[in-house]
Amino acid sequence: MQTQAAAKLDLAPTQIDAVTPLSTLQNRGEFIDRHIGPNTAQIEAMLQTLGLDSLESLVDQTVPAAIALQHPMALDGAMTEPEALAALRSLADKNELRKSFIGLGYYDTHTPNVILRNVLENPSWYTAYTPYQPEISQGRLESLLNYQQMVLDLTGMDLANASLLDEATAAAEAMALAKRVSKNRKANAFFVDSQCYPQTIDVIQTRAECFEFELIIGNPEDIGGSIDASSLFGGIFQYPAMNGELRDLSDFISVLHQHDAIAITAADIMSLALLKPPGEMGADVVIGTTQRFGVPMGYGGPHAAYFATKDDYKRAVPGRIIGVSVDKRGRQAFRMALQTREQHIRREKANSNICTAQVLLANISAMFAMYHGPEGIRNIAQRINRLTQILAQGLKSERMEIVNTHFFDTITF
Known part of the structure; x- marks a missing residue:
């Protein structure tokens, strides 16, 4: 029987300058930094030129009274785009992100x-x-x-x-x-x-x-x-x-x-x-x-x-x-x-x-197959198998019984 015994990969550590501040490696290419819309200071300058003190005043003078709402909508105060993104991010941070080990034929993957x-x-x-x-x-x-x-x-x-x-x-x-x-x-x-x-x-x-x-x-x-x-x-x-x-x-x-x-x-x-x-x-x-x-x-x-x-x-x-x-x-x-x-x-x-x-x-x-080529696909499969072997060894070291004799990427214990 042909098993999954794959050649071990060279897992030498990546050469990274240990003194480089992590802040310099942060991705700063967010859309908001490149957005062409006005910021708060620019909006205030335009309102001052018009002799107005708020965007609501601008709306009141622009929208005819006949079609304007007679009472304010039950909404929170207006936010700038950065403020809205920050609020959404704070909500997202409340989620507990966990890895899925369900598998059964479907797995997370990377799309180039x-x-x-x-x-x-x-x-x-x-x-x-x-x-x-x-x-x-x-x-x-x-x-x-x-x-x-x-x-x-x-x-x-x-x-x-x-x-x-x-x-x-x-x-x-x-x-x-x-x-x-x-x-x-x-x-x-x-x-x-x-x-x-x-x-x-x-x-x-x-x-x-x-x-x-x-x-x-x-x-x-x-x-x-x-x-x-x-x-x-x-x-x-x-x-x-x-x-x-x-x-x-x-x-x-x-x-x-x-x-x-x-x-x-x-x-x-x-x-x-x-x-x-x-x-x-x-x-x-x-x-x-x-x-x-x-x-x-x-x-x-x-x-x-x-x-x-x-x-x-x-x-x-x-x-x-x-x-x-x-x-x-x-x-x-x-x-x-x-x-x-x-x-x-x-x-x-x-x-x-x-x-x-x-x-x-x-x-x-x-x-995807053409992007990686035959050797690239094989390397991905070998890495998956190698990581599974590492997991199996870790479980065995904790006295967990692995029922599989041979495996590719899934083990049962």
């Missing part, structure tokens, strides 16, 4: 400023619609192609789509694909690893009820034992597991394949920078979220899910697929491919009624 300003906050990217006209959407299509390639490189699969709504939805779509392509036609049961995230299990349960599938939630080691493998058309496993444990899924996947069932892996994409990719374990479908690649938490969403599979199942894949073609002049061009799978073409016969994608977030993830 160049991506934040030029993509996430750029209307040309965040207001753009489905690229049905590829001739005016080549930039976005190329970025989505990069996203697909990023997913393929990390998962070890043959084909990826241009994102889905979230990891849980992608898992439900993978279950539907498994039923469509499994050669075990009589099977109507789907296995769910009990170590899958609870939100993933909830969405799978909802979709399974609509399809009238039997759902079996349990331990993968029971497949072929207390769980009849011949009754399964597919199964899904979490990698790494919800409790953080790293497991080689090859044997579980092999048992499913022996009974013509489809093996699905829900994988943490950041961990795949260090771990054995699911494709090398024999997985038929790999799904997950790319939120860790520079997409803000956003109080729970939205985030782009990824969906990768084998080339044999390309016509059963949900969502958009970006492909490479040539224009009439023979030049390379990008377009949406295999569109006859989708709802805007096949209507009720489409692979999925979800004919959309999280394109903005997928593009941010693709840009």
